[in-house]
Amino acid sequence: MLQTSRQDGVSRMTPSPSCAGCGHAAVCQASGYDRPELSGLRHIAERVGPLRTGEYLYRPMSPFRALYAVQTGMAKTVAVDVAGREQVLAFHLPGEMIGLDAMEREVHDNAVMALGKTQFCRFPYPAVRHVSTEQPEVPWHLVQSASRRISRLQLTSGNHMAEERFAAFLVDLRDRRAMLGLPSDYLPLPMSRADIGNHLRLTTETVSRLLGRLRQREWVRADRTGLHILNLPALREQGLSLLMH
Amino acid sequence: MLQTSRQDGVSRMTPSPSCAGCGHAAVCQASGYDRPELSGLRHIAERVGPLRTGEYLYRPMSPFRALYAVQTGMAKTVAVDVAGREQVLAFHLPGEMIGLDAMEREVHDNAVMALGKTQFCRFPYPAVRHVSTEQPEVPWHLVQSASRRISRLQLTSGNHMAEERFAAFLVDLRDRRAMLGLPSDYLPLPMSRADIGNHLRLTTETVSRLLGRLRQREWVRADRTGLHILNLPALREQGLSLLMH
DNA sequence: CGCGGAATTGACTAATGTCAACGCAGGTGG
DNA sequence: CCACCTGCGTTGACATTAGTCAATTCCGCG
Numbered sequence: 001m002l003q004t005s006r007q008d009g010v011s012r013m014t015p016s017p018s019c020a021g022c023g024h025a026a027v028c029q030a031s032g033y034d035r036p037e038l039s040g041l042r043h044i045a046e047r048v049g050p051l052r053t054g055e056y057l058y059r060p061m062s063p064f065r066a067l068y069a070v071q072t073g074m075a076k077t078v079a080v081d082v083a084g085r086e087q088v089l090a091f092h093l094p095g096e097m098i099g100l101d102a103m104e105r106e107v108h109d110n111a112v113m114a115l116g117k118t119q120f121c122r123f124p125y126p127a128v129r130h131v132s133t134e135q136p137e138v139p140w141h142l143v144q145s146a147s148r149r150i151s152r153l154q155l156t157s158g159n160h161m162a163e164e165r166f167a168a169f170l171v172d173l174r175d176r177r178a179m180l181g182l183p184s185d186y187l188p189l190p191m192s193r194a195d196i197g198n199h200l201r202l203t204t205e206t207v208s209r210l211l212g213r214l215r216q217r218e219w220v221r222a223d224r225t226g227l228h229i230l231n232l233p234a235l236r237e238q239g240l241s242l243l244m245h
Numbered sequence: 246m247l248q249t250s251r252q253d254g255v256s257r258m259t260p261s262p263s264c265a266g267c268g269h270a271a272v273c274q275a276s277g278y279d280r281p282e283l284s285g286l287r288h289i290a291e292r293v294g295p296l297r298t299g300e301y302l303y304r305p306m307s308p309f310r311a312l313y314a315v316q317t318g319m320a321k322t323v324a325v326d327v328a329g330r331e332q333v334l335a336f337h338l339p340g341e342m343i344g345l346d347a348m349e350r351e352v353h354d355n356a357v358m359a360l361g362k363t364q365f366c367r368f369p370y371p372a373v374r375h376v377s378t379e380q381p382e383v384p385w386h387l388v389q390s391a392s393r394r395i396s397r398l399q400l401t402s403g404n405h406m407a408e409e410r411f412a413a414f415l416v417d418l419r420d421r422r423a424m425l426g427l428p429s430d431y432l433p434l435p436m437s438r439a440d441i442g443n444h445l446r447l448t449t450e451t452v453s454r455l456l457g458r459l460r461q462r463e464w465v466r467a468d469r470t471g472l473h474i475l476n477l478p479a480l481r482e483q484g485l486s487l488l489m490h
Numbered sequence: 491c492g493c494g495g496a497a498t499t500g501a502c503t504a505a506t507g508t509c510a511a512c513g514c515a516g517g518t519g520g
Numbered sequence: 521c522c523a524c525c526t527g528c529g530t531t532g533a534c535a536t537t538a539g540t541c542a543a544t545t546c547c548g549c550g
Contacts, residue, residue, distance in 0.1 A: 079399055100388075104385070109396065136381060136384075139384035144348060144349040147346055147350070147391060149395055151346050154334050156402060157401060158326065158332040193528075193529065201404035202507090203507055205507075205509095209531080224528075438498095448538075450497090450498080453499080469496075
């Protein structure tokens with residue numbers, strides 16, 4: 001529940017180390033942040049965290065002051081409706097821009113929570129606007145991030161059997177990791193089964209049963225912290241709703 | 246099916262009348278296109294259509310060359326997966342930007358189809374980039390459009406009872422029409438029940454039954470072409486998953 | 491006036507959710 | 521260092537929602 005008084009991430013913020021010596025240059029490169037036309041973005045980046053499981057980067061109704069990107073670890077975006085039901089909208093891997101849905105708005109609608117030890121880059125919005133006057137590619141980079149986010153959301157909005165959705169979820173996660181140059185035959189799953197289920201519109205029980213079936217077919221080897229992919233083609237075939245790029 | 250050889254919209258295009266005397270200034274104003282910092286966008290706008298029901302504005306795999314906005318009428322965006330199953334991702338009202346998910350990409354993933362007699366504004370992408378050099382607010386306007394699109398997609402990605410989703414759908418449609426200054430106690434529904442159902446992850450039969458129930462409770466009066474809202478508060482209560490702005 | 495696609499309605503089915511019991515693992519404190 | 525405790529995951533039995541299939545009606549259009 002969002003009311004718990006866990007520490008919010010923004011208070012634990014390094015003033016402005018910029019990207020010099022960040023040590024995660026590979027991810028930035030894979031995500032396209034290293035282009036010279038975006039150097040301004042790198043210079044205004046602040047580092048947030050590390051946050052630990054359950055800590056919030058921001059919460060619903062908190063003022064929109066910055067965009068974020070995951071640097072290391074994983075995070076989830078969660079919407080909460082008036083009845084208090086939560087909906088996990090996305091899991092974020094390193095390099096993915098967070099908070100785009102609040103742009104040009106006063107406050108965030110959603111919460112973002114760390115899953116496992118997670119660090120973020122923070123891009124203060126006024127500074128983003130400022131560097132854009134010098135570097136006109138900056139807003140186009142955001143447009144592209146938003147565009148990708150739209151495509152990703154469209155992927156999960158289809159109506160498919162539970163098994164397809166689950167397989168597609170795993171393959172998508174794998175492909176995104178591969179794209180970032182991260183090991184992709186093993187997927188860490190720092191989120192709970194409940195989170196996965198919620199995201200896919202399934203119950204934890206169903207997720208558990210699906211995992212059981214995949215294990216039985218020897219397509220994956222899984223424990224509670226992660227999952228080895230043993231038969232990627234089969235998984236991909238199963239989740240054919242993945243028509244991405 | 247996308248293979249039918251209906252005429253594609255882009256061939257029926259007025260060279261470049263710009264927005265002078267367009268007659269839909271009210272919609273543009275409501276959607277924020279009339280700001281002086283965006284005058285360049287208005288000047289590059291071409292008019293497409295009118296297209297009639299079932300005609301495509303563009304199809305999957307067609308090259309991305311322009312953004313569009315509905316001018317009058319309604320349109321739907323449809324994704325098709327490798328198995329040929331279609332997913333209606335959105336219904337577009339006048340003023341809504343279309344094609345953002347293909348930005349900075351080579352081709353469109355989705356199809357956009359007119360629902361009833363529909364006109365579009367076309368913003369050729371190279372011209373958009375060009376005016377942006379003069380008017381730096383242009384890309385920010387796109388960011389904002391994309392941001393809104395993300396919020397809207399997030400709305401439909403929740404797991405809720407069929408009745409909630411349906412009520413929320415109707416109320417959302419009503420609110421968007423109201424925002425545009427269109428009559429909002431009556432909702433034209435130029436799409437088929439199948440389209441509505443597909444969008445909401447329901448079958449036509451279920452949509453029909455839900456409509457029946459709403460009629461019985463005297464919350465709406467509906468025929469196949471549209472629907473009068475008789476009890477908006479009740480509908481809104483039913484679809485409380487709508488927490489927008 | 492009748493044809494044909496779309497919508498509606500009903501009977502039955504299947505997928506997934508709900509509820510409940512159990513087990514495993516990690517963490518804490520004796 | 522072990523034992524218990526607690527939370528998460530797994531598994532099974534049953535319930536419920538929405539889907540499927542089929543028959544019927546409605547309505548626009550030739």
